[in-house]
Amino acid sequence: MTAVEFDTRAIRPGGLFVALPGERVDGHDFAAAAVAAGAGCVLAGREVDAPAVVVPPVPGRRTDTYLAATDPDGHGAAVLAALARLAGHAVAELPRCTVVGITGSSGKTSTKDLLAAVLAPLGETVAPPGSFNNELGLPWTALRAGESTRHLVLEFSARGAGHIAALAAAVPPRIGVVLNVGSAHLGEFGSTAAIAEAKGELVEALDDDGVAVLNADDPAVAAMGIRTRARVVLTGRHPNAHVRAEDVAVDAGRARFTLVAPGGSAPVALRLVGEHHVGNALAAAAVALELGATPDAVAHALSLAEPASRWRMELTERPDGVTVVNDAYNANPESMRAALSALASIGAGRRTWAVLGRIGELGAGSDAAHVQVAQDALAHGVDELVAVGAPEYGAPRDAPDVDAALELLRAELRPGDVVLVKASRAAGLERLAAGLLEGAR
Template sequence: MIPMSLAQVAAVTGGKLSETADPQALVTGGVEYDSRKAGPGGLFLAIPGAKADGHDFAAKAHAQGAVATIATRPIDSPAVYVDDAIAALTLLAKHVASVAKARIIGVTGSNGKTSTKDLIGQLCARLGPTVATEANFNNELGHPYTVCRVEPDTEYLVLELAARGLGHITQLCEIAPPTIGVVLNVGISHLDGFGSIETTAKAKSELPRFIGADGSVLLNADDPRVAAMADVTSASVARYGIREDAEIRAADIDPRDGRHAFTLVTPAGAARVELNLWGDHHVYNALAAAGVLWKLGAAPDEIAAGLGEAGRLSERRMDVFTRPDGTVVIDDSYNANPASMGAAVRALGQLPTGGRRIAVLGLMADLQELEEECHRRLGEQARDAGVDEIIAVGDGTQPIIDGADGVTATHVPDQAAAIALLENRLRPGDAVLVKGSRYRTWDVADHLRAKEETDQ
């Protein structure tokens, strides 16, 4: 974190120091809400939870070197007392962002945010010290937590911006105002919060709306709802995609074995990119990252080299590995919506294998009245991608079976049944995709991973 005295921390957060807290004690480490990660020079954020109260671990955090605890009730170790711990963290993050020298880059979209943020973070790290959102810490806790990791020498701060309703992205932008924004796509997801794809588009447009005339926005030229956001921002706009008129585009795309190659075309020149990431959707993610790096002044050859060396950072996202029996597994089980499911079954269809292609598919949540239609369409997409067998897991997934006409397809009630069926069906050389909304296929992926041998 940007070094601050406890007196400054109290002033920024509107808190009050405990009698045992030294106002001049300097905070130089990060802010942690997991006492196991609290360390020398840091702050511990005590959050009351359903299963445990962070205040009970304040003494442990202090013993590990934390300067003080941000607390909402009396504790026996140095503290900054506040009314609301998350609100205090937010105020602290706003201060850090306001005094840091880092260029702030915001990424949003219905899917692909985490993978694209990971790409941008890896590319920026080649230019200078970089802080990026870990995994998908993109909400009211994870966002300010990430901002507070910025240090005096940090040059780039890459933030994933998520929303489940209108106004959420604006609130995150107000904590750490981006000067470069990326909008990936607008799709069917979180309809329980947005209600419609039109509202989703309005929510995603909050990022380009927020960025001022001195900033830059990268928009997906091939998504009409995203491309239209050029009309709502005063920032300079660059578009990326496969359209001929996109400033950042992919030409001569070669699907190879599912890890695509393409020629990156930019206003500064062209370079050949060979991705090490599985799935055609990563072409768009790579183009978005390339656009950011172009805005930061990187040359096409430098961008292409970085994209070729970039790897998967976040778990359960297109993680391809081979078991000792020769079975290839695609663990993309972290979450799912119609667009990411479509990309995943296409990736399975492109994966080289001498055996069968089997898709274990769980429910796509939060689709409201579109649930049956989207799952039926997924079955059709799997069939069209060349999937040989489908195992649909749990309630609500029967329409996948209905849509996969002509494909061997089985509906099972739960993950245990899916595992049992796989154990009976799998043969050496088969390829298996595991995907579904949160937790709904994790047990299946973990069972397959127990026999993991090598990453692809």
Template sequence: MVPMSVAEVAQAVGGRLIGGDGLGKPATSALSDSRQVCEGSVFVAIKGERVDGHDFVAGLADRGAVAAIVDHEVPDAGLPQVVVENTVAALGQLAKHNIARRRAMDGDFDIIGLTGSVGKTTTKDLLAALLGTLGSTVAPVGSFNNEIGLPLTALKVNEATRFFVAEMGANHLGEIAGLTRIAPPDTAVVLKVGVAHLGEFGSRERIAQAKSEIVTGLVPTGTAVLNADDEHIVPMAALAPADVLWFGLEGTSETGEQAANANKVYADHIDADSADHARFTLHTPDGAAVPVHLGIPGRHNTMNALAAATVAWHYGMKTEAIAAGLSAQRTISPHRMAISTVERDSACFTLIDDSFNANPDSMKAGLDGLKAWRPADNGTPWRIAVLGGMLELGGDESELHRQVGAYAASLDLDAIIAVGSAADQHLDELAQALAEGAEGTGGSERTAGSGTQGSGSCDTLVSWVHGTDQADALVTRLAKEHGDCVVLLKGSHASGLSALAQCWTTKN
């Protein structure tokens, strides 16, 4: 955060300052987690579903806090309070002021906004690593991409920041537009228009409309970086206020004649190694062609890497350096195609943890990664897909789950485990639909409670279980029975699979 007085903080958020005159220590950070308060912090008290930040205001002065932003005065707080009507809105206003302060200072400063139905966080991680070699870069931790997460990250921008990578998500129309008013992008990246949050938007066209808000939110001289292979993204070029750069795969462009121009970063000669790390030749508009071997797994991450490469090239990074950076980056945010070895109860298996969240597009990409996985000896592993429900897909959610189940079965995996919940009927029904889709292609093995009944004639075992404890037991049993197992975890956060991954890797 650019240092400012408490009085300036109050003015920026339109609040009423009480308990201090603003002439004390400067504010140097702002946060909403009282556990992170340190010297110079402004604490923003947010009332959540389970916790009210106002309950933690008293005593923060002893830990160095210089002020608290509140929606009502907290008695005996012991520090200046800025009283506002809505603390979440005030958080956004303070972040907007902080960005304006940085723009008014000497030195180059650019905001890169990115959005898409899938790939935002992975692309953000790759982009932060690449731009970090060019200058001090601020990027969110995990998926801080909403009306709270983005402002909190924007408030980490200070006088030394060169780049701010702003991930922007949306659950409804107008949300991304609001985020761009806080942090107007100099460069806007649109990755993909899929069916995530289809239940909220109603159609893919309305999802595209929401994603396009990042382009219309560009500064007047801003550059749009668009996926040339997505028919819903290509028309967004007409909304760009200035230059447009494209990224995509050679020969699959939806841009027609535009694909042949000098503004496209693309990949060809694409394959993957035995651990599903993509390999390809990276082409940039200056004519360079350099081989890349991605350090992170997932052949589908080729497109995410191309998006990051396009932005890095736009800001002057040489193609050879981009290729080296993409190869060197081996860690990304948790629960995204993270590879580890799990040992428990005399069982041992390789885990592909892609459990952060899920929608039909990312589910299929994860399944493709499982299918492509090969052990170091290049043998054939026993593949298990552990799949949870996908939320916010609207009225077609059951059919979309059946389609994903059928897709999983079409890959000739050895086992498909659909994980529901004994305590949540909706999640259990979604898991049932996954299993039904898989059974339409292969055989079936139904698991109820802790028991297993029957099996089909096909080699693929299809199981519907009613909680992560049952999934844990079944995977452990199968790993004991079959050597060299590889297990994919993929599902929406509510499915509990990320907690299962945490359990496996923590005990490992």
């Protein structure tokens, strides 16, 4: 409805330009340019040379936003807080729009994409592009919802305690999904108990007319049932789950299962790669069933859903018969294990390569976690383990950087090989995956 943008190139006539101090530039310096480009007004944290609503930093207000490093005076935090309130007011004006929040250590974006696909036939659905899930991306997405929107799907991320609570207070979800509690950002949180505490803030924010969709297969998530006033719907393979996967089978990395729900059962065959998507699909199914879909319709939509966000288990067959699995978007130990298991399934009877870069933000246990991943790779029967600039794996081979890894792989890959490329985003392995596919499409 409202055109709210933080990038002058995206401004539309009459839109609101949100000025934020970023890593490379400070949006406040572009206020006049934004107005020249058609913005009607600027939301700013300090005076700018354009018509603006200037919000002052409030003492004591949370300043540990994703901007922290570039926001010493809290101007950005003030702007983000104002943006969140604006989004909250705008969404509150849309009584026919159901807000669904998704959190978890892994799978938020995949689940968001699955859910958007499953909800689309039920009515207009607004979901973030990519992984817009922080103090900027979440309200920005929420401000995309309008009169005709029936579902607003939001991804809630957290780098610390209180982050999800603040976002959920601004734009309260009616349905909250918690996928899993893993070790993503363990370094910042300190312990997995602290991560569970933070993820659970989403279901604490639900009202008693809300629904908490909780993963019955993850004890730390199932335990969140007592932290919410909302009705709890359990998902998973666990026999107690209300929305369940039975007879799960994995073929060439893709899972098939029977979706079993109180309203009936239906077969699902996922196109997404990786058995871990079973849990994501069940969460999406549970939400859609709450919102009036039938099990048949849900199973059908899940089975048609293609990967929507890039670099997540993106599978490409090269003309020479080499299969490249690009999962370079990010990594934590759980998603590494999920990817290695998928590699083993895709590569059954073929030579498999795990080309892995560093997993960031693991804190004190980082080295041990890398060694554990290397052991998991071997346990999954991976034939060739190549670390890229990551000696902490203790891998048989360690290419110092992406170029060296490319050279090694170009020399050694043979028709029929399957190569998984995965690391935390900072490792930049998407360039390696692109290099492997050069001229192959």
